[in-house]
Amino acid sequence: MAEPNENEQNPLDIDGSHFNADLYLERLLKCANLRQIMDKEAEVVTQSQFLQSEMQTLVYENYNKFISATETVRKMRSDFKIMQEEMNKLSENMNKITSFSAQISDSLKESGNNVSRLCGTRQLLDKLQFLFLLPSQLNKAIEEGRYGDAVHDYTHAQRVLHKYGNQPSFRSIQTECSEIIRELKRTLRDRLLNPETTASELAESVGLLRQLQEPDLSLQDTFLSCSESRLDQHLQVLSSMVESTDILEWVEKCNNMLLADLGIVISCYHDMFQEKENTNLPDFANKVMDQVFRLFEEVVRRPENIGTEILIRGLDKFFRKLQAMTEIISSESMSSKAIDAVTQCIQHKTTIQYQAIQSQFKESLMKVRQSLASKGSENPDLKDILNSLQVYLMQKIQASLLDLMAFLQNNLSFGLKTWCAHAVADNCWTVISESMINLSDMVKNMACLQGTNNNIPFELLLILAKLCLELQDNGVTTLHSHLLKLLEEAAPGLVVENKDTNSIMVHLSTAAQTALDSEVVYIGQTAAQMLRVSVLARDWLRAPEPRGPRAVCRRVVETLASADSAASQLFPTSIKQSSDSSRRTIWSRAPSSFSPINRIFSERIEVFSPAGADRAALSNGALKVALKALVECVRLRTFGRHGLQQLQVDIHYLQQRLSCMGNDERLLNALLEDALASAQLRCVDPQLMEPSIVDIICERG
Structure with a gap:
């Protein structure tokens, strides 16, 4: 900010307000040669001409604006005069309209009263006509299946019938309508008991019966009983599909058929009996869902559904539907059961994993046993056999851990849940621990059989003992570190408790000692x-x-x-080395x-x-x-x-x-x-x- 002030107060600044021409000319004559002075003169002349031209342009523009403003003021004066004349005429016309309106109102006052009386009479006649035609309209609506229209017409006329039903002219109408409505109630109840009736039709029937003053408690029990019979049919269909379909098809059928109808039943129940205490609804919903979970567990355990991808896809669809059902049912146990369904699937997959590891490792041992038994005079490379078995077992366990990590995919409805990550972590450790314990038991059994079954080569016992010792020293620690790495990649920030490896070490050490002793x-x-x-x-x-x-x-x-x-x-x-004395x-x-x-x-x-x-x-x-x-x-x-x-x-x-x-x-x-x-x-x-x-x-x- 200091530099502009200095330029404005500089007497040598030609554009400043404190410019001193004599001092500027004296400074120029001292510092510049003749050529520079002539160039400066030409520059000053050019700038002066340019400034003079700009000033003339500004003068002309301001003059034109002044002329335009003058014409505008003159025009406004004439327009205001015309507007004043129009306003005066408008005021006179409004006064005339007001006087004419008052005259018309006075002349039509008596006619308006007559018209009002006639309209009231017409409405009364329409009501009477509606009452006289009510029985036939009710019969027609019932025959056409328009039960809602029949109930609406009856409830609309019910107050008048109750008020004037004692009069002879209305008594027969009331009696006939009561008989028709009694038959309608019977029809609606038969409709409730019909197994072909849909959930929405059940809700409609219950709603109409409530409008006809049926007791709510009886309707609640009837509605739930009829809904249960219909849902039982769905359960039978799903039960028959357990042995013949895969998990995806079963879940699609369950979601679109049974759970959809259950949601409609519960929603309609809340809509119809929202002011009542829903004492029977939680038990009803839990009873149905318990059977659903039981069938789902049977489907999961079928051999055709052991594939991780198909199992996870079916589980994801089922869990999403259960989350929606949780909001509808409003049951505390529903959410926990949905979580249990996921954890049970993870546990089932875990059981399959370590059982497969055990069976495959047994097959590998059988091949090794056969090769050792048929070795003849050849000396097999036991170190190579040991390394092959150890690498095979470690790879199988690591592949199983990676397979279980599929439950933590981000696109799954339960993949980012903390409880799911903990369940996967616990079950992955179960795969490691159970595989090691199964290996230990297998080694112990073979060692015990060595005394009675001489077909077991002693080299195999040495290999298994060394394998247990290697896993005790490095294998379990390596697998635990690998598990932590997989969990960090699949669920960043997950806090996992350190697993106790001592018991596994004891199992492996005991098995190795048993094999060596044998x-x-x-x-x-x-x-x-x-x-x-x-x-x-x-x-x-x-x-x-x-x-x-x-x-x-x-x-x-x-x-x-x-x-x-x-x-x-x-x-x-x-x-x-022994000494000579020995x-x-x-x-x-x-x-x-x-x-x-x-x-x-x-x-x-x-x-x-x-x-x-x-x-x-x-x-x-x-x-x-x-x-x-x-x-x-x-x-x-x-x-x-x-x-x-x-x-x-x-x-x-x-x-x-x-x-x-x-x-x-x-x-x-x-x-x-x-x-x-x-x-x-x-x-x-x-x-x-x-x-x-x-x-x-x-x-x-």
């Missing part, structure tokens, strides 16, 4: 059975001089080595060192202790079972010298081959020493061979 016992008992038969069936007193280890020892080593090799593919190895021979002790007194104070070996999830622990468990059986069988036999030496060779062979399995050579040596010591105690001529000879025999054998 595998250890199976391998140990298989080897123990071979040793038991070989010991108990041989005559050790008459045994020949040993030439090498017996064939049963080789089979035992092969069995234990096969199990150890399978365990090494799946479980970590913690085998420690590889000592075990036949150098005297029999007295293994006396019963020494055994009492020796460390107790727990044969059937829980197996650890480790290759060495599994091998140790099987070794304990097998060698403990060898010890017990040796104690039941009597040995000769060659029999004792044969057992010495066998034990040395077992020590050489089994020392690479497990990580507890002390345990291995203790059991083998116990077996040899027991044989020495049971031998009639306890003479052991030299260790070097035993080594030669074992190498040669």
Whole structure:
């Protein structure tokens, strides 16, 4: 704002009010050359001519406006004079019209009174004519099915008939009309009882009976009873459609037929008896809707409706109709039942999902079991089988979770509801938990059957045990994180409670331990059975001089080595390198060192202790079972010298081959020493061979 003020007060500004021509000219002569001065002169002359031309134009325009204004004023003066003359004439004419109107009113006053009396007489005659023609009009309207017109005419004339019905001229009319109306009431009641009558016709009949002064309580019961019989027919039709149609067709039929009629019945009931207490209506509506929900549940459970898309489309249409019905029925339980219908569908879909996962996983296990049973001499890649099963199970569960997220689509009437999101979240977790628990139960059952059904490969138990441990460590957490991610995408801002994974972890851990224990016992008992038969069936007193280890020892080593090799593919190895001192021979002790007194104070070996999830622990468990059986069988036999030496060779062979399995050579040596010591105690001529000879025999054998 400061700059314009400075320009206006500048004496050198040619456009300002404080312009000083002498000072401007002096400044120009000092600062400019001749050429610039001449150009400035030409510019000033041009601007002066332009301004002079504009001033002339403004003068001419103002002059023309002044002339036009003068002519307008002159014209207005003449127009006002004409208007004044017209107004005067109009005033005179109005005065004349007023006087003439007064004269006409005085002359027609008596005639107007006569006309009024005649009109009143005409109306009275019309009423009398209506009364005399009323019976015939009522009969005609009833014959033509115009029950509403008949009731309207009767109620219109009813007051006059009640007032003048005692007079002889009207008594017959009243009697005849009463008889006609009595027949009309009977007709309307028959119409109510007719199953072919529509809901709107029922409402019309009840409304007409109410106009004819029928008791409201009786009409309420009759209306609801007739409506119930009609709705029962719809329910029978819907019930017959349950086994033959899909959910979309059933819902369309239910919405357009039963629920539409129910809405009409309730609306008409409210319109007709709005001033009365609707004591029977809630029970009536709840009774009908309970049957509808029961049929809907049967439709949902049909195998043809297990597809998520068709189930959701049918459920959405049904829920939208239920929301509309909630506003009509005004029942507190109706809204909760509609929500229950959605949650039950989600729960049903959830049950189908984890049952399908269980059945499909069983089929995969059956294929794995068959492939392991028919492997022959080949060594299958157990790690690859484990990864395939784990990936397959995880993908199936994740696909089921994604399938359930379809219930949270934005275009669904219930998709954005908080209760629906919580129901989906809970049921998704149910899929995860039930799948894990079913897997655990399946593993436990197979482990229990291992003792009675030898067709189950022990490799399968190892795979299932490792699978349970992998799911316990990472699988459940991964699925839980995946579920939270899906919920965040489908229902942003939804607050979901953290799920308790401890119980699932316990199930998986217990199943894994059961499978490992069963595998250890199976391998140990298989080897123990071979040793038991070989010991108990041989005559050790008459045994020949040993030439090498017996064939049963080789089979035992092969069995234990096969199990150890399978365990090494799946479980970590913690085998420690044995020291040279642990590889000592075990036949150098005297029999007295293994006396019963020494055994009492020796460390107790727990044969059937829980197996650890480790290759060495599994091998140790099987070794304990097998060698403990060898010890017990040796104690039941009597040995000769060659029999004792044969057992010495066998034990040395077992020590050489089994020392690479497990990580507890002390345990291995203790059991083998116990077996040899027991044989020495049971031998009639306890003479052991030299260790070097035993080594030669074992190498040669």
